[in-house]
Amino acid sequence: MTTPATLRNGRPRVAITGLGVVAPGGIGVKAFWDLLTSGRTATRSISLFDATGFRSRVAAECDFYPEEEGLSPQEIRRLDRAAQFGLVCVRDAIADSGVAGLVPPERIGVSIGSAVGCTMRLEDEYVVLSNGGEKWLVDPAYLVPHAYDYMVPSTIAAEAARAAGAEGPVALISTGCTAGLDSIGHGLRLLYENSADLVIAGAADAPLSPITAACFDAIKATSPDNDDPEHASRPFDLNRHGFVLGEGAAVLVLERLDDARARGARIYGEIVGFASRSNAFHMTGLKPDGREMAEAITVAMAQNGVAPEDIDYINAHGSGTKQNDRHETAAFKRSLGQRAYEVPVSSIKSMIGHSLGAIGSIEVAACALALTHQVVPPTANLHTPDPECDLDYVPLTARDQELDMVLSVGSGFGGFQSAMVVARGSAA
Amino acid sequence: MSTGTVVTGLGIVAPGGFGAAEYWAFVLAGRSAIGPITRFDPSPYPTRLAGEVRGFVAEERVPGRIVVQTDQWTHLGLAATDLALADARLEPAAVPEYEMAVVTASSSGGTEFGQREIQSLWRRGPQFVGAYQSIAWFYAATTGQISIRHGMRGPCGVVCTEQAGGLDALAQARRLVRDGSRMVLTGGTDASLCPYGLTAQLASGRLSRSQDALRAYVPFDAQAGGYVPGEGGAILVVEDERAALARGARAYGTVAGYGATFDPAPETGREPGLRRAAELALADAGIGPDRIDVVFADAVGLPELDRQEAAAITAIFGPYGVPVTAPKTMSGRLYAGGAALDVAVALLSIRDGVIPPTIGILRQAEECELDLVRDRARPASVSTALVLARGYGGFNAAAVVTAPSL
Amino acid sequence: MDQFTIDHLIRLLRSAGGVADGVELNAGIVDEAYTDLGYDSLALLEMSAKIQQEFGVAIPDEDVTELKTPRQTIDYLNDRMSPI
Structure with a gap:
């Protein structure tokens, strides 16, 4: 049986032909997938900065040694940690896809998501220029040549584009915590409208710096379970106390399915739907009914005539805040009806934390791997079900399961809700 | 079967003019709005000139509850949005909620707000960082606030490509119109005229160091020596041509x-x-x-x-x-x-x-x-x-x- | 200072949360719900942080959401502030 070259709505089918991942618990696709299927967690006490005095002192950190990942001394000196993550992922994903040299530079597009950009280095430089916050009129005498590169998040996309050899459309998408889904969604559009033949899409964030941690402290969004860091991220559990900050990146190589087949590429999966909606309600608050996320899911599914029964797994946003997990559970019921109670749902944030804009792309990478390996990653630390979260959240252990179609969702500050449908890569 | 994408409303908040009519008269007159920075003391800096939106008082243009929780960049964006909607004579309540989208460009986020909070953190400790830093500083703040203020529940976007962002956002808006959005608010604003914002900009090596307001930013001149930074920008109402026609809107032109x-x-x-x-x-x-x-x-x-x-x-x-x-x-x-x-x-x-x-x-x-x-x-x-x-x-x-x- | 008053609270509310259109902050608001005055959870978190910074009284997370009117906040603080 051959699948058609287009989706039901007439758009070309898009294949994922390469993956690059930098995540807590291990660098590279293999380490990432090993962690997710083991049910181990990569959350720990913060070591990247001195978190004394912070309300939340747990995080999911990457054991990232840039020299070992092949970054040059100049790249290490110049680039913010998020840009470094992105660079490693772009190189890995292109190598994985075997597409290098096959597409002319002007037909390669790049779409990278990030919520907080290069703020880690931006803060570091501020501390020096202000002499530890002493001066409002920071002193330009101590300026480093790269300070402006840290001020504009677009640097991450520019570096990714250079690494990819791309000279087509390049953008950084910064819709907060849905940026990693939205950047892939933007990448799809570039292929749909024929602005590119190859798109490097993904997201990177490195928010484990004092100011970003303090942001979430101030609104009590992050977990204060400092005494038990390995079990601090507890999505859907009755005793969840907020999310655990993470960091990382994931990059996908996207091509039209026809092109991927023609060159005999390995196909991790096909992206068959994407939509985003906004709740226009509150910058941080969510209405419990999940209405707008449900709408995004419904619209994404409709793009290829996907029915609720077709969905075999949901990779949840599952941040582990009280309101998110309720909101999302309601959204699944609202969009999928009875199917919501049958389909496995899990949150990999239980293991690798919430890396803000990056996580959406990391989760799509997890979906592609789930489809490839026919395994559903679990929700770690889920011991005490919350009566308000009454779906099958795949607690503690991974599950072998036949998967043809999976859904990944994201929800973020600003009220943004995004949904993506990924299908098993059909044979050539 | 896509129809055209037309611009039906202009909301300009920029150095030299507030609103399309005032700004247009200003640029036609060929005067300069560039002058000494007044938002802070620029004397320690090699660049002391900027384009400021003079006379802009956020409290007069932005709801009081929002003023305290957003940066100047977002204040300017919200004010420009109001002007754009009024100019388009478009009442958001009359448009289906999921068919209204918002895509803005951001180049550096809520820089001044961010500097204040990072200073509190480093001077006084993490518990002195305010609750609004999490929603004021990040690059999506303006899009999110516009969506919430006007009940726009369609796709929301934020594009960061520095100065190219305004056009990339406009293109996103056109994609969304082709995708079924009836109207999209797009464009962008910026406001990085605080000490750290200016200092970081100096690192690009692109800022003019001239103290002569009339000669500081002279592109294509034999003596060009960089540019003068400014704040403000424009928000545009972009609509599906048929929808605009159906409601009797006047279009300024087509995004072709x-x-x-x-x-x-x-x-x-x-x-x-x-x-x-x-x-x-x-x-x-x-x-x-x-x-x-x-x-x-x-x-x-x-x-x-x-x-x-x-x-x-x-x-x-x-x-x-x-x-x-x-x-x-x-x-x-x-x-x-x-x-x-x-x-x-x-x-x-x-x-x-x-x-x-x-x-x-x-x-x-x-x-x-x-x-x-x-x-x-x-x-x-x-x-x-x-x-x-x-x-x-x-x-x-x-x-x-x-x-x-x- | 030995009493936390409505005037203190109004000053803190104004700086922490601004003032919603159509609302006037005066002693008459003492029994109005914060939500009716236009203040959301972020504004109340911001105000409680300012209270802690200025008056040295920490309001635990779970109590912040329980204090729903200015009078409740004032009484809560006066119960916990030792007269100087």
């Missing part, structure tokens, strides 16, 4: 073409991508260069970048082949707000048949073979304009806007 490219690595010595972006935009609009009546230049104001832009324009139009202008010489470079403002001004140029000037040029650089519209506005039949923008780091974008077909 767009192209985006990324520069080859500088060390390759290969031609930068701006020419190709412009050619893609022309091809997308389905027109040849002969149809372009004016080019709104990116006009960085650094000799090498000016020369590259002039070469791109000349390659397409021939030497002195098309009127070129840079009204941003009157307001400064507005980053995420800059290209959106240029699009707004281009549409006003089409409406009134007059090209606003580039000011401050004394002697045009010889290698820039451009028909630069200098000092005084030039009456001209303008039905199609090409807007160019480059974002720091290698981003290029071009857009073609045409007279309305309504």
Whole structure:
């Protein structure tokens, strides 16, 4: 049986032909997938900065040694940690896809998501220029040549584009915590409208710096379970106390399915739907009914005539805040009806934390791997079900399961809700 | 079966004018809004001039509850949004909630708010960081606040490509219209005129250090020495042409073409991508260069970048082949707000048949073979304009806007 | 200072949360719900942080959401502030 070259709505089918991942618990696709299927967690006490005095002192950190990942001394000196993550992922994903040299530079597009950009280095430089916050009129005498590169998040996309050899459309998408889904969604559009033949899409964030941690402290969004860091991220559990900050990146190589087949590429999966909606309600608050996320899911599914029964797994946003997990559970019921109670749902944030804009792309990478390996990653630390979260959240252990179609969702500050449908890569 | 994408509302909040009418009168007069920085004491800095939105009082334009929780950049964006909706005579409550989208450009987020909170953190400790830092500083703050304030539940987007962002956001808006959104608020604003914001900008090596407000930002001049930063920008109401027609809206023009490219690595010595972006935009609009009546230049104001832009324009139009202008010489470079403002001004140029000037040029650089519209506005039949923008780091974008077909 | 008053609270509310359109902050608001005055959870978190910074009284997370009117906040603080 051959699948058609287009989706039901007439758009070309898009294949994922390469993956690059930098995540807590291990660098590279293999380490990432090993962690997710083991049910181990990569959350720990913060070591990247001195978190004394912070309300939340747990995080999911990457054991990232840039020299070992092949970054040059100049790249290490110049680039913010998020840009470094992105660079490693772009190189890995292109190598994985075997597409290098096959597409002319002007037909390669790049779409990278990030919520907080290069703020880690931006803060570091501020501390020096202000002499530890002493001066409002920071002193330009101590300026480093790269300070402006840290001020504009677009640097991450520019570096990714250079690494990819791309000279087509390049953008950084910064819709907060849905940026990693939205950047892939933007990448799809570039292929749909024929602005590119190859798109490097993904997201990177490195928010484990004092100011970003303090942001979430101030609104009590992050977990204060400092005494038990390995079990601090507890999505859907009755005793969840907020999310655990993470960091990382994931990059996908996207091509039209026809092109991927023609060159005999390995196909991790096909992206068959994407939509985003906004709740226009509150910058941080969510209405419990999940209405707008449900709408995004419904619209994404409709793009290829996907029915609720077709969905075999949901990779949840599952941040582990009280309101998110309720909101999302309601959204699944609202969009999928009875199917919501049958389909496995899990949150990999239980293991690798919430890396803000990056996580959406990391989760799509997890979906592609789930489809490839026919395994559903679990929700770690889920011991005490919350009566308000009454779906099958795949607690503690991974599950072998036949998967043809999976859904990944994201929800973020600003009220943004995004949904993506990924299908098993059909044979050539 | 996509219909056209038209611009039906202009909301301008920029150095020199508040609202499209005031700003348009300002640029036609060829005056400068560049002056000494007043938001803080600029005397320790080599760059002391900027384009500030003078007389802007957030409390008069933004709800009191929102003022405290957002940065100046978002204040300007919300105020520009109100102006754009009023100009379009569009009542959001009358549009289906999921068919209204918001896509703004951001280049550096809530810089001043962020500096204040980082200072509190480092001076006094983490518990002194306020609850609003989490929603004021990040690049999506303006889009989110606009969506919430106007009940817009369609797709929301934020594009960061520095100064190219305004055109990239406009292109996103057109994609969303083609995708079924009835109206999209797009454009961008910027406000990084705080000590850390200015200091970080100095690191780019692109800021002018001149203290002469009339000569500090003179792109394509033989003595060009960088640009003057500014704040503000423009928010545009973009609509599906049929929907606009159905509600009897007046259109300023159509978003007819767009192209985006990324520069080859500088060390390759290969031609930068701006020419190709412009050619893609022309091809997308389905027109040849002969149809372009004016080019709104990116006009960085650094000799090498000016020369590259002039070469791109000349390659397409021939030497002195098309009127070129840079009204941003009157307001400064507005980053995420800059290209959106240029699009707004281009549409006003089409409406009134007059090209606003580039000011401050004394002697045009010889290698820039451009028909630069200098000092005084030039009456001209303008039905199609090409807007160019480059974002720091290698981003290029071009857009073609045409007279309305309504 | 030995009493936390409505005037203290109004000053803190104004700086922490601004003032919603159509609302006037005066002693008459003492029994109005914060939500009716236009203040959301972020504004109340911001105000409680300012209270802690200025008056040295920490309001635990779970109590912040329980204090729903200015009078409740004032009484809560006066119960916990030792007279100087």
